[in-house]
Amino acid sequence: MQPRVIKTASNKASQFQESVIREMSRLAAQHKAVNLAQGLPDFPCPAELKKAVAEATYDDINQYAITWGDKPLRQAIADKSKKFQGQTIDPESEITVTCGATEAMVAAMIALVDPGDEVIVFEPFYENYGPDSILSGATPRYVKLYPPNWSFVEEELEAAFNDKTRAIIINTPHNPTGKVFTKMELTTVAKLCQKWGVLCFTDEIYEHIIYDGNEHIAMATIAGMEDLTITINSLSKTYSVTGWRVGWAIARPQYTLPIRKVHDFLTVGAPAPLQRAGVTAVNMDAKYYTDLSHEYHQRRDMMMEILDAVGISYYKPEGAYYMFCDISDRGFESDLAFTKHLVKDIGVAVVPGGSFFGEGNKLKHKYVRFCFSRRDETLKAARERLLKLARV
Ligand code: PLP
Numbered sequence: 431m432q433p434r435v436i437k438t439a440s441n442k443a444s445q446f447q448e449s450v451i452r453e454m455s456r457l458a459a460q461h462k463a464v465n466l467a468q469g470l471p472d473f474p475c476p477a478e479l480k481k482a483v484a485e486a487t488y489d490d491i492n493q494y495a496i497t498w499g500d501k502p503l504r505q506a507i508a509d510k511s512k513k514f515q516g517q518t519i520d521p522e523s524e525i526t527v528t529c530g531a532t533e534a535m536v537a538a539m540i541a542l543v544d545p546g547d548e549v550i551v552f553e554p555f556y557e558n559y560g561p562d563s564i565l566s567g568a569t570p571r572y573v574k575l576y577p578p579n580w581s582f583v584e585e586e587l588e589a590a591f592n593d594k595t596r597a598i599i600i601n602t603p604h605n606p607t608g609k610v611f612t613k614m615e616l617t618t619v620a621k622l623c624q625k626w627g628v629l630c631f632t633d634e635i636y637e638h639i640i641y642d643g644n645e646h647i648a649m650a651t652i653a654g655m656e657d658l659t660i661t662i663n664s665l666s667k668t669y670s671v672t673g674w675r676v677g678w679a680i681a682r683p684q685y686t687l688p689i690r691k692v693h694d695f696l697t698v699g700a701p702a703p704l705q706r707a708g709v710t711a712v713n714m715d716a717k718y719y720t721d722l723s724h725e726y727h728q729r730r731d732m733m734m735e736i737l738d739a740v741g742i743s744y745y746k747p748e749g750a751y752y753m754f755c756d757i758s759d760r761g762f763e764s765d766l767a768f769t770k771h772l773v774k775d776i777g778v779a780v781v782p783g784g785s786f787f788g789e790g791n792k793l794k795h796k797y798v799r800f801c802f803s804r805r806d807e808t809l810k811a812a813r814e815r816l817l818k819l820a821r822v
Pocket residue numbers: 469529530531532533556601605633635663664665666672676677
């Protein structure tokens with residue numbers, strides 16, 4: 431008998447590549463480049479959070495938490511949602527604490543979407559939504575966001591909805607463009623969700639990183655959406671603790687039940703001491719959030735100054751901490767060629783824009799993403815190097 435050829439990957443895992451963003455961080459280390467690729471702060475998290483983690487472990491919060499989340503953390507999340515969004519959420523039946531927004535999104539999709547279902551995704555999109563769709567068996571249907579202000583065409587969105595549509599994914603403030611969806615745009619999406627009985631997975635992890643008086647509007651607060659929305663959020667960006675891996679999904683009990691089941695068998699639970707320390711984070715006073723936004727304003731303005739000095743055009747972000755830049759006039763064959771030149775010869779790592787698009791979009795190879803959640807020194811070091819790119 432012929433020996434059986436041993437498959438090295440499942441059909442699902444074969445359909446997507448390793449994360450380009452994390453690959454860029456590896457290249458940055460290899461070339462000793464200033465890393466403006468991965469979306470994480472290079473500055474410390476608030477001191478009180480470090481203390482809260484230490485206290486939690488000394489208080490013996492070191493065993494499994496309740497699978498769907500430490501009760502005080504769920505209570506704090508519910509209280510904060512009430513305070514900031516005016517939402518009434520039952521922490522007992524409507525919140526699932528997960529290992530980051532990453533697990534919240536994939537667990538929610540596996541729990542609520544079936545193979546053959548279509549999921550509408552605005553393009554460009556945060557790269558995880560592609561593999562999330564494949565892992566849940568869904569077929570992504572892309573709806574384009576158009577530069578310069580990354581808005582969508584209502585008729586195109588309308589045309590994407592059909593009998594197979596199970597869900598739409600929204601991300602506001604948006605990675606990679608920095609767009610903040612307006613109330614009018616969200617209302618357009620909401621009307622279509624209600625017309626077709628479609629769920630909305632809304633990734634709002636940058637809700638507090640917002641500029642120029644723009645307003646974050648939570649999809650669940652749009653009329654009629656409270657029963658159709660799965661809100662994904664996390665400690666990662668708001669409290670500068672991307673390594674804690676604590677996030678959550680908020681949804682009506684009928685959706686929370688299956689999400690909790692999937693979450694239980696995927697991970698059992700998020701790290702218990704970090705969930706407990708998360709209570710201190712989520713309960714931060716109003717000043718914490720205004721200071722956060724103010725500090726990011728300064729970093730954004732510094733990044734804009736750098737790009738202006740270098741002569742790279744960008745969309746001025748309304749939220750989140752990225753600049754999505756059109757580099758098609760820089761004389762490189764593609765986003766990848768530009769990125770490689772930048773990391774190897776200039777010494778700055780960024781993310782090629784292609785990783786935020788599906789196949790066939792004309793814009794796929796025209797953009798790169800700079801991340802500016804960095805200390806001043808890091809941004810200054812990047813400036814010095816990037817100036818070598820400036821046109822004379
Ligand atoms: N969602 C978006 C839009 C992101 O940009 C990121 C990280 O960059 C994540 C989710 C991941 O969040 P977490 O660290 O909570 O898993």
